[in-house]
Amino acid sequence: MEPADHRNGVLRVDARIPPAAAAATVHPDGSTDEFGNLSRLRFHDMRLLLDRAGYRQHALAPHAVAAAMNDTTLRKELLASGAISEEMLYRAFARELRLPYEHVVPAERLLLRESAVALALRTAGSLTMALAESSGARSVVYAAPVILDVGKALELLDRHRDLRERMRITTPTAMRRAVLTRMRGAFLDRAVSGLFTSRPDMSARSTASAWQGALVGAMAVGLPTALLLWPVATVFFLHLSFSLFFLAGAGLRLAAAASAQPVAPTPLSADSVGQRETYSVLVALYKEAQIVPDLLNTLGQLVWPRSRLEVKLICEEDDVETLAALNAHAPRPWVEVVLVPSAAPRTKPKALNFGLQLCTGDFVVIYDAEDRPDPLQLVEARRKFAKSPPRVACLQAPLEIANPEAGFLSGLFAMEYRALFHGLLPWLARRNCVIPLGGTSNHFRRAAIDDVMAWDAYNVTEDADLGLKLYRLGYRVDMLTRPTFEDAPVDFQVWLRQRTRWLKGWMQTWLVHMRNPFYLLHEINLFPFIVSQILFAGVFISALMHIFISFFIAYIISKFFIFDELGSVDKILLALDALSVLTGYGALAMLAFRSAPAKERAGYLRKSVLLPVYWTLLSLAAWRGLWQLIRAPHYWEKTPHKSYTSSAPADDGKPRRAA
Numbered sequence: 001m002e003p004a005d006h007r008n009g010v011l012r013v014d015a016r017i018p019p020a021a022a023a024a025t026v027h028p029d030g031s032t033d034e035f036g037n038l039s040r041l042r043f044h045d046m047r048l049l050l051d052r053a054g055y056r057q058h059a060l061a062p063h064a065v066a067a068a069m070n071d072t073t074l075r076k077e078l079l080a081s082g083a084i085s086e087e088m089l090y091r092a093f094a095r096e097l098r099l100p101y102e103h104v105v106p107a108e109r110l111l112l113r114e115s116a117v118a119l120a121l122r123t124a125g126s127l128t129m130a131l132a133e134s135s136g137a138r139s140v141v142y143a144a145p146v147i148l149d150v151g152k153a154l155e156l157l158d159r160h161r162d163l164r165e166r167m168r169i170t171t172p173t174a175m176r177r178a179v180l181t182r183m184r185g186a187f188l189d190r191a192v193s194g195l196f197t198s199r200p201d202m203s204a205r206s207t208a209s210a211w212q213g214a215l216v217g218a219m220a221v222g223l224p225t226a227l228l229l230w231p232v233a234t235v236f237f238l239h240l241s242f243s244l245f246f247l248a249g250a251g252l253r254l255a256a257a258a259s260a261q262p263v264a265p266t267p268l269s270a271d272s273v274g275q276r277e278t279y280s281v282l283v284a285l286y287k288e289a290q291i292v293p294d295l296l297n298t299l300g301q302l303v304w305p306r307s308r309l310e311v312k313l314i315c316e317e318d319d320v321e322t323l324a325a326l327n328a329h330a331p332r333p334w335v336e337v338v339l340v341p342s343a344a345p346r347t348k349p350k351a352l353n354f355g356l357q358l359c360t361g362d363f364v365v366i367y368d369a370e371d372r373p374d375p376l377q378l379v380e381a382r383r384k385f386a387k388s389p390p391r392v393a394c395l396q397a398p399l400e401i402a403n404p405e406a407g408f409l410s411g412l413f414a415m416e417y418r419a420l421f422h423g424l425l426p427w428l429a430r431r432n433c434v435i436p437l438g439g440t441s442n443h444f445r446r447a448a449i450d451d452v453m454a455w456d457a458y459n460v461t462e463d464a465d466l467g468l469k470l471y472r473l474g475y476r477v478d479m480l481t482r483p484t485f486e487d488a489p490v491d492f493q494v495w496l497r498q499r500t501r502w503l504k505g506w507m508q509t510w511l512v513h514m515r516n517p518f519y520l521l522h523e524i525n526l527f528p529f530i531v532s533q534i535l536f537a538g539v540f541i542s543a544l545m546h547i548f549i550s551f552f553i554a555y556i557i558s559k560f561f562i563f564d565e566l567g568s569v570d571k572i573l574l575a576l577d578a579l580s581v582l583t584g585y586g587a588l589a590m591l592a593f594r595s596a597p598a599k600e601r602a603g604y605l606r607k608s609v610l611l612p613v614y615w616t617l618l619s620l621a622a623w624r625g626l627w628q629l630i631r632a633p634h635y636w637e638k639t640p641h642k643s644y645t646s647s648a649p650a651d652d653g654k655p656r657r658a659a
Contacts, residue, residue: 401487421438
């Protein structure tokens with residue numbers, strides 16, 4: 001059992017439901033008759049009901065304290081803490097009302113209105129009542145009230161005697177499960193096609209527009225022709241063009257390095273945590289059975305009142321191994337396993353879109369299964385949102401590599417992350433510019449993520465795409481200081497698959513947002529437009545070309561050693577290419593060095609000598625990504641994760657299994 005939080009305020013024994021939550025309660029069938037009053041009744045004394053459920057009365061005080069501080073109800077605090085099971089409580093309620101209790105609600109017989117259900121699932125009151133068809137003349141009423149006031153409920157039943165014959169008591173979980181089963185098709189359709197239906201111009205469902213396809217075709221014909229007719233001029237022009245992308249990316253990093261410095265996490269106190277907003281945590285899982293115990297332990301370390309925390313573990317319904325692992329570890333009451341129907345595209349953003357529809361939080365954060373976020377990260381995000389204007393829609397936590405010494409790949413991966421999340425992205429944020437989000441630890445205002453229609457189910461780097469989409473629609477992204485740790489791949493094949501997907505997705509994102517370049521320029525203005533071209537086109541073009549430029553440099557140098565002389569064109573091209581790649585290496589190393597604490601800097605200097613090899617591997621991944629973009633643009637190449645041992649302390653300073 002999770003210990004109650006004794007720090008959360010002063011005793012208030014009425015445990016009132018907030019008026020806003022009560023007012024938000026909606027019938028799933030859309031009706032507004034008097035039955036709705038059952039969910040709005042205020043509760044003052046649960047002692048009798050809790051006694052019937054077998055709960056000891058002397059243990060109520062800490063939960064009442066938490067209810068007062070968090071502005072929730074005693075029922076919610078008791079259930080969130082695991083002090084009493086939902087089934088025990090609602091069985092006792094049914095016995096007091098002398099009504100039948102049913103732990104399963106027949107999903108196929110529910111009478112539902114889709115719009116009302118969608119609203120009910122996203123409000124604090126959640127689902128409280130539903131009508132179901134019966135074999136008789138009248139429908140059956142399934143009730144799962146959020147306020148368990150026996151006296152008022154009996155009064156209502158006495159006034160409506162026909163209701164007693166029709167009503168069944170169930171749990172909110174059973175009600176929710178039935179409604180989700182019934183509405184899964186509608187939810188899936190919105191998860192897959194919501195963005196494409198509303199804004200097809202922002203969806204990667206179609207890879208390229210007509211003019212983009214025509215341009216690629218023209219280049220495929222024109223480039224070989226130019227090489228045949230004007231070989232020297234064409235080669236010189238290509239080298240100059242590619243060098244501009246290299247130098248532009250290097251220039252952006254050097255500009256960020258000029259002001260970069262290590263930033264310590266913002267000091268925060270867990271003792272001051274009493275929150276009145278609900279935080280939703282979304283974790284998309286696919287073939288992650290091995291890491292489930294670590295994930296549940298990590299989630300349990302997040303500092304946030306459990307009655308105001310909801311975790312959605314989103315799994316594909318046919319992922320038998322992961323679901324079995326979750327069932328074996330019995331998640332806590334504030335953790336819900338969400339089953340996504342098997343359907344194309346099988347992508348993380350589709351799963352996130354599905355899970356988002358079931359969230360009631362004021363804020364939403366995305367984590368990956370292998371993540372170990374700082375326990376106080378939610379607290380920092382909440383405080384920064386409170387101090388920021390409403391247009392700051394997202395806060396990105398810095399990502400750090402937990403295994404930088406595990407090998408060549410993980411070491412340079414850590415160097416990249418240091419330069420990106422501690423150097424470049426904070427620099428862009430300070431200049432109110434476009435920020436390509438990392439794929440995890442994105443904290444959102446719920447209203448904003450809804451306004452931009454969430455993620456593109458067809459984009460395999462939904463994070464970078466969302467960062468640009470937020471900017472286009474008038475929102476901004478800022479940075480947090482409390483990091484999230486994750487392990488970098490140490491196996492080359494795993495690394496290659498991951499980088500292939502990332503680079504393919506950046507190509508996808510650039511094609512989507514450049515369908516109308518002049519409109520994009522008009523939306524975001526000149527400097528952010530230039531930065532977006534460097535960040536997106538610059539990344540994948542530089543990656544694609546690096547291997548050829550490296551071979552060309554090697555060819556020219558070997559030619560010099562063989563013939564002991566070089567022509568003027570060779571000298572110019574060698575100087576241009578060498579300047580481009582060496583400046584690129586140096587800019588990345590400088591940005592990582594300047595952003596790192598002193599103890600890490602020497603390691604980055606040593607690792608930087610391996611950047612030519614690392615970037616050559618990136619080039620291989622880029623060409624693999626381009627091939628996939630042509631053949632299988634929406635294919636999500638899964639990155640497997642291994643179990644890790646978390647060393648971060650729990651929120652009460654004691655290690656414990658969380659969920």
